[in-house]
Amino acid sequence: MNKQSEQHPSAAPLKVSGITVAYQKKAVVENVSFTLPEGRLVALIGPNGAGKSTLLKATLGLVPSIAGEVSIYGDTYKKMRSRVGYVPQRESVDWDFPTDALDVVMMGRYGHLGWIKRPGRREKELAMSTLEKVGMADFAQRQISQLSGGQQQRVFLARALVQEADLYFMDEPFAGVDAATEKAIIALLGELKAAGKTVLVVHHDLSTVEEYFDHVLLLNKKLIAAGPTETTFTPELLHETYGGKLAIVSSNGREALVGE
Amino acid sequence: MLDWLISLWSDPNTRWILLGCTLLGLGSGVIGSFTFLRRESLLGDTLAHAALPGVCIAFMLGEVKSVSLFLIGALLAGIAAVLCVSAISRWTRIKPDAAMGIVLTFFFGIGTVMLTHIQHSGSGSQSGLDKYLFGQAAAMVTGDVYTLMGVSVLLILAAMLLFKEFKLISFDPGFARGIGLPVGLLEHTMLILTTVAVAAGIQAVGVVLVAALLITPAAAARYWTDRLPAMLAFAGLFGAISGASGAAISTLGEGIPTGPVTVLAATLLFAVSLLFAPGRGLAAKALRHRALKADYARTANTGALEAAEGGSRK
Ligand SMILES: Nc1ncnc2c1ncn2[C@@H]1O[C@H](COP(=O)(O)OP(=O)(O)OP(=O)(O)O)[C@@H](O)[C@H]1O
Ligand SMILES: [Mg+2]
Numbered sequence: 001m002n003k004q005s006e007q008h009p010s011a012a013p014l015k016v017s018g019i020t021v022a023y024q025k026k027a028v029v030e031n032v033s034f035t036l037p038e039g040r041l042v043a044l045i046g047p048n049g050a051g052k053s054t055l056l057k058a059t060l061g062l063v064p065s066i067a068g069e070v071s072i073y074g075d076t077y078k079k080m081r082s083r084v085g086y087v088p089q090r091e092s093v094d095w096d097f098p099t100d101a102l103d104v105v106m107m108g109r110y111g112h113l114g115w116i117k118r119p120g121r122r123e124k125e126l127a128m129s130t131l132e133k134v135g136m137a138d139f140a141q142r143q144i145s146q147l148s149g150g151q152q153q154r155v156f157l158a159r160a161l162v163q164e165a166d167l168y169f170m171d172e173p174f175a176g177v178d179a180a181t182e183k184a185i186i187a188l189l190g191e192l193k194a195a196g197k198t199v200l201v202v203h204h205d206l207s208t209v210e211e212y213f214d215h216v217l218l219l220n221k222k223l224i225a226a227g228p229t230e231t232t233f234t235p236e237l238l239h240e241t242y243g244g245k246l247a248i249v250s251s252n253g254r255e256a257l258v259g260e
Numbered sequence: 261m262l263d264w265l266i267s268l269w270s271d272p273n274t275r276w277i278l279l280g281c282t283l284l285g286l287g288s289g290v291i292g293s294f295t296f297l298r299r300e301s302l303l304g305d306t307l308a309h310a311a312l313p314g315v316c317i318a319f320m321l322g323e324v325k326s327v328s329l330f331l332i333g334a335l336l337a338g339i340a341a342v343l344c345v346s347a348i349s350r351w352t353r354i355k356p357d358a359a360m361g362i363v364l365t366f367f368f369g370i371g372t373v374m375l376t377h378i379q380h381s382g383s384g385s386q387s388g389l390d391k392y393l394f395g396q397a398a399a400m401v402t403g404d405v406y407t408l409m410g411v412s413v414l415l416i417l418a419a420m421l422l423f424k425e426f427k428l429i430s431f432d433p434g435f436a437r438g439i440g441l442p443v444g445l446l447e448h449t450m451l452i453l454t455t456v457a458v459a460a461g462i463q464a465v466g467v468v469l470v471a472a473l474l475i476t477p478a479a480a481a482r483y484w485t486d487r488l489p490a491m492l493a494f495a496g497l498f499g500a501i502s503g504a505s506g507a508a509i510s511t512l513g514e515g516i517p518t519g520p521v522t523v524l525a526a527t528l529l530f531a532v533s534l535l536f537a538p539g540r541g542l543a544a545k546a547l548r549h550r551a552l553k554a555d556y557a558r559t560a561n562t563g564a565l566e567a568a569e570g571g572s573r574k
Binding site for chain 2: 098118
């Protein structure tokens with residue numbers, strides 16, 4: 001479907017080599033390298049302040065990195081931009097902005113529209129059907145400040161989905177959402193995966209990692225480990241990632257992990 | 261009253277001035293909506309105050325009073341001021357709002373010194389430059405009105421063509437950058453348009469108050485709608501009404517400056533919006549709350565009555 005993927009049939013969706021980011025003098029992300037396999041759901045895990053959001057933003061060129069390289073489907077981010085979708089942390093925008101849910105979702109099409117051209121019927125229909133997919137069709141005309149936190153999250157998700165990207169970055173899509181919304185989002189992620197897309201999700205709830213994700217990245221300033229969930233999501237590596245802040249509770253003979 | 265309106269309209273000169281100020285208000289209101297939504301309201305004020313030394317230098321170099329020349333002076337001074345603000349907030353720990361406060365007052369101080377100097381020099385006393393503090397629309401000539409018209413058309417055209425892009429960088433600049441929009445370039449374009457609006461409005465409204473024409477109509481418009489295109493339309497309308505009233509009332513008598521009247525009109529519109537706008541206005545909110553309360557009390561009462569009667573309508 002995509003010309004680019006024919007050119008680089010074997011190129012990984014995301015390859016990060018030696019990326020280092022510093023806001024002031026001290027590095028908050030240091031020499032991180034990893035490769036994401038295609039068609040997987042990947043969790044990015046680490047304590048608060050570990051640099052997860054920073055790593056995502058640096059990958060997308062939203063904050064400058066002081067060293068390292070990022071390659072997306074074998075090319076630079078600039079060239080592959082249209083194949084990347086990003087769901088930022090919800091707090092990053094002014095929710096009192098005069099716009100409604102449908103309009104926010106349509107913003108996901110702006111990259112395809114190009115300059116000056118306004119979104120038309122096609123964009124509207126696409127946005128509407130995507131809102132339906134995330135269970136928000138009834139709220140299409142609602143001013144965005146009148147949506148609950150979980151609903152706002154769904155709108156952001158819908159905006160990323162209409163981008164029709166191949167590689168998605170999501171910063172804490174489950175923050176502050178209830179179980180029903182979480183299930184709905186997970187179902188969507190499953191659909192994306194089935195369609196061969198790759199999704200990198202910043203995730204905090206360690207108890208659901210094994211259930212939801214195929215692949216994990218453990219980050220605490222440096223990359224502690226990266227790999228398939230079965231071999232990487234282990235108590236030893238988690239201990240290394242979270243330090244003393246992690247309590248490992250054993251119940252019913254099965255190990256449960258509780259992050260602080 | 262009617263006589264006055266008719267006499268306003270029959271004098272061709274006044275008619276031009278009225279038209280110019282209306283268009284100026286329209287353009288400023290539209291472009292100011294983005295400034296308002298980006299929470300950069302103080303920026304408009306900084307640009308306006310910074311324009312004074314620019315206008316003075318333009319006069320000293322050209323020795324003539326020409327709106328287009330002043331426009332260039334104000335534009336350059338505004339850009340210098342913005343560069344100062346970003347330099348201060350980048351290289352020091354001072355936050356942008358404080359940096360704007362510093363730059364705004366500094367530029368205005370220099371401007372006032374220059375203005376006093378010009379007033380006391382020979383050619384200056386006739387310059388009428390002091391009118392630039394509070395604006396004197398009546399002093400405009402046809403050429404000035406043409407400049408105002410051109411500027412307003414430019415502002416409205418830019419806002420229409422780049423509507424989608426301006427909306428996105430105002431709402432979510434991070435996402436805009438993510439999909440490949442040149443956010444920095446667009447921000448600078450918007451800044452230059454704002455500067456142009458301010459510079460064009462100086463003669464009519466004056467450096468001290470011209471920022472109000474950017475912000476107050478936008479703030480009022482926000483009460484009437486939750487949709488951006490409608491908000492731009494309302495802001496343009498409110499700006500146009502303010503500009504027209506300012507020009508009309510100030511032509512009534514010699515010496516009434518246009519700026520304060522314009523700002524009073526804009527503020528009046530804002531107050532009306534705040535109180536009476538449907539939906540977001542205070543009165544509508546109070547009414548809605550009361551209706552809800554009464555409604556709830558009624559259903560609760562009937563519920564209680566039914567319970568007391570020991571029966572229910574199945
Ligand atoms: N804009 C900024 N300027 C300076 N320092 C920053 C900035 N943003 C983040 N930091 C610092 O960088 C470090 C990493 O922050 P980041 O937001 O990437 O963490 P995170 O892993 O996403 O945390 P959380 O789980 O709380 O979202 C933190 O120590 C934070 O204080
Ligand atoms: Mg974060």
